Amino acid sequence: MSRYPLLPFTLAxxxxxxxxxxxxxxxxxxxxxxxxxxxxxxxxxxxEMSLPTASWSKTADVPPAAxxxxxxxxSKRITENFGLSIGETWSQIRQPxxxxxAGFQNLETTFxxxxxxxxxxxxxxxxxxxxxWGNTGATNSxxxxxxxxxxxxLYFGKGFGELPDTLSWARPxxxxxxVGYEIPTSSFDxxxxxxxxxxxxYGASLQYSLPYLKSEVVDLQLPDFFNHLIPIVEASFSTPxxxxxxxPYTTTGTINPGVIWVGGYFQVGLEAVIPINRESGSGVGAxxxxxxxxxxxxxxxxxQPLFSGASAAPRKMTx
Amino acid sequence: xxIVTFATSALLAIMLGTAADAHAFLDHAEPRVGSTVPTxxxxxxxxxxxxxxxxxSSVEVTDADGARVDLGKPxxxxxxxxxxxxxxxxxxxxxxxxxxxxxTHTTEGSFTFQVGQ
Numbered sequence: 130m131s132r133y134p135l136l137p138f139t140l141a142x143x144x145x146x147x148x149x150x151x152x153x154x155x156x157x158x159x160x161x162x163x164x165x166x167x168x169x170x171x172x173x174x175x176x177e178m179s180l181p182t183a184s185w186s187k188t189a190d191v192p193p194a195a196x197x198x199x200x201x202x203x204s205k206r207i208t209e210n211f212g213l214s215i216g217e218t219w220s221q222i223r224q225p226x227x228x229x230x231a232g233f234q235n236l237e238t239t240f241x242x243x244x245x246x247x248x249x250x251x252x253x254x255x256x257x258x259x260x261x262w263g264n265t266g267a268t269n270s271x272x273x274x275x276x277x278x279x280x281x282x283l284y285f286g287k288g289f290g291e292l293p294d295t296l297s298w299a300r301p302x303x304x305x306x307x308v309g310y311e312i313p314t315s316s317f318d319x320x321x322x323x324x325x326x327x328x329x330x331y332g333a334s335l336q337y338s339l340p341y342l343k344s345e346v347v348d349l350q351l352p353d354f355f356n357h358l359i360p361i362v363e364a365s366f367s368t369p370x371x372x373x374x375x376x377p378y379t380t381t382g383t384i385n386p387g388v389i390w391v392g393g394y395f396q397v398g399l400e401a402v403i404p405i406n407r408e409s410g411s412g413v414g415a416x417x418x419x420x421x422x423x424x425x426x427x428x429x430x431x432x433q434p435l436f437s438g439a440s441a442a443p444r445k446m447t448x
Numbered sequence: 449x450x451i452v453t454f455a456t457s458a459l460l461a462i463m464l465g466t467a468a469d470a471h472a473f474l475d476h477a478e479p480r481v482g483s484t485v486p487t488x489x490x491x492x493x494x495x496x497x498x499x500x501x502x503x504x505s506s507v508e509v510t511d512a513d514g515a516r517v518d519l520g521k522p523x524x525x526x527x528x529x530x531x532x533x534x535x536x537x538x539x540x541x542x543x544x545x546x547x548x549x550x551x552t553h554t555t556e557g558s559f560t561f562q563v564g565q
Contacts, residue, residue, distance in 0.1 A: 157471065160557040248556070294560075297482075344474040345559050347482025393470045393497070425470035428551040 155422045159248030160345055161288035161303060162338065164389045165420045167398045168363040169307050169332040172253040172286035174212035174243045176423040176432045178203045186402055186414030188222065189381075193411035197221045202237075206434040210243040220272050232267025235274060241284075251288030251303070258282070263314065275320070280330060282309030290345065301341040306333035316372050326373035332365035332382075340391060359389045363400065381409040385416060395421045472498040472505075472527070472549035474557055484562040488536035492518070496527045496547055504548035507531050512540050538564035 156163040156173035163171045167182065180201040187193040202216030215238050221231040238260050245254035259280040266273020286305040313325040339358045343349070366382030387400025398418045404410035424432035478493040479485045492509055502524035509518040509531065519532040529545070544558040 155471075157555060160555075340473070344481060344557055348476060348480045350480075422470070425553070428470075428553065 155424065156253070156286075158246050158253045158286065158288070159251050160290060160341070161251035161286075162340065162391070163253065163286045163288075163303065163305055164336070164359050164361075164391055164396055164398075165418075166305060166334045166336075166361065166363055166389075167387070167400055167416050167418045168365040168383065168385050168402075169305065169334055170239075170257075170282075170284055172255045172284040172305055173246075174206055174210060174241050174255060175204060176206055176212075176427075178421045178423055179216075179418055180421065182416070182418040184402065184414060184416040186404075187411040189404070189408050189410050190224075192225045194225065195223045204239075204241075205431075208434050208437050212241045212243075214239040214241065222272075230267075230270040230272065232270045232272045234266045234272050235261040235263060235277070236265040237261045251286075251290045253284075253286040255284040256282070257284060257309075259309065268320075274318070276313050276315035276318070276325065278311055278313050280309040280311040282307050282330075288341075290341075297346050300346050301338045303336050303338065303341075304333060305336070307331065310370075311367070324372050324374045324376070326369035326376065327371040328367045329370050330367045332363065334361055334363040336361040336389075354390075357391050359391060360387075361389055361398075361400070362386045366405070379406070379408050381406065383409060383414075387416070393422075394426050395419060470498060470549065470551070471553040471555050472496040472500055472547040473555060474545070474547075475527075477543070477559070477561075479561040481559040482561065484564075486564060488533075488563050490533055492531050492533055492543060494529045494543075494545055496529070496549075498549040498551075498553075499527050500524050500529060501548040501550055501552075504554075505529055505546060507543065507545040509533060510542050510544075511536075517541060536563045538562075 155175055155177065156171050163173060165171050165177060165179065182200045184198045186196050188196055198218055198220050200216060200218035202214055204212055204214040206212045215236070217236055218234040219232070220234055221229060223229050239257050241255055241257040243255050245252060259282055261278040263275050263277040264273070268275055284307045286303065288303040290300050292300050308331045311328040311330050313327065316325055318325050337360050339351070339356055343356045363385040364382065365385070366380055368380040369376065369378050382405050384403045384405060385400040387398060389396055389398040398420065400416045402414035402416050426432065473496060475495045475497050477495070479489055492507065494507060505524055507518070507522050507529055508516060511517050517534045517536060519534055522529050522531040529547070540560055540562050542558060542560050546554065546556045548554050
């Protein structure tokens with residue numbers, strides 16, 4: 130008997146519901162839909178919620194510890210082009226000797242502004258400022274810090290829909306990415322007796338959209354489940370670039386191959402987490418996420434910007 | 449246990465209680481996206497995943513030279529949009545559509561089909 134007897138029923142219900150909500154949603158740029166990526170962020174301001182995002186990995190320690198991270202994030206448009214995200218992560222690190230450290234990481238907020246949404250070129254550009262607030266996490270467990278981190282970030286997304294007919298099979302490809310510069314509010318950590326480096330934090334995704342293949346290139350009449358899949362490879366890195374005295378300037382990060390299933394009101398993503406070097410972790414981990422499209426679930430209430438009223442009035446489409 | 453039960457139940461309630469429409473996405477077309485048909489169709493049919501607002505949904509069909517080959521205004525019934533076509537000669541034709549679902553979400557797309565080649 131399962132410890133959670135309702136869980137299988139609930140998951141089954143969600144899957145069943147997914148099969149009946151045969152629509153797509155959210156970050157549309159022309160004919161392109163950019164799904165919410167798991168390790169990086171998509172290039173759109175939106176009303177959305179990731180709950181939960183769960184990951185398991187082994188740390189870079191010798192011997193490695195096992196780490197669980199469970200997080201939630203909600204994003205809300207304040208105006209049509211300006212949004213705010215609030216996220217929190219609970220972590221548990223179990224050492225090989227059985228000792229456990231658990232608690233919340235620092236509270237994270239992100240302010241985002243949509244700079245460009247070019248429908249004809251399937252191109253999106255967004256600017257953001259990520260703030261991890263000091264003293265809001267479990268500093269005693271080493272999961273939170275006493276200082277804050279500020280990361281100005283640029284996000285982009287580009288679909289390959291403009292490729293010529295001879296390369297039509299490649300049109301479902303798209304890339305997204307983000308580049309940021311992480312600045313701590315303190316230069317020295319007296320608890321760890323170490324300098325706190327400024328870091329370049331960056332990542333990207335390469336994705337192939339089967340929904341795009343079906344509706345824009347060729348309808349292969351695949352089973353409906355496959356027409357909702359977006360195979361994806363994400364990469365996420367950080368490189369110390371300043372104030373790193375006495376430490377190596379080693380880039381750490383992961384490569385995450387996986388797949389996202391896109392439904393009408395939510396998506397489900399699952400990725401493997403492969404460290405790029407020994408300093409990034411030990412062995413292959415896993416990352417999963419349930420992501421809700423609030424703008425499609427509640428189009429007249431929660432799914433609207435707080436200010437500027439409803440979304441722009443419908444345009445009469447003319448050719 | 450109680451937290452898990454509550455959270456999953458709440459999630460399910462949210463999902464099942466959501467009667468709102470979402471973006472209208474092209475479910476299938478006739479002629480099919482990317483297909484080759486042996487005889488010229490007299491009509492193009494686009495079936496979407498949501499009901500459409502007729503006044504704000506449109507479609508055009510052009511030949512390889514960019515000339516319009518559709519006839520009249522499209523008709524919209526629930527989630528299906530149709531438009532009559534001129535007599536098509538063998539060749540490649542491009543379909544461009546815009547759709548507005550009944551909850552004001554807009555979507556758009558384009559694709560080609562071939563006749564008799």
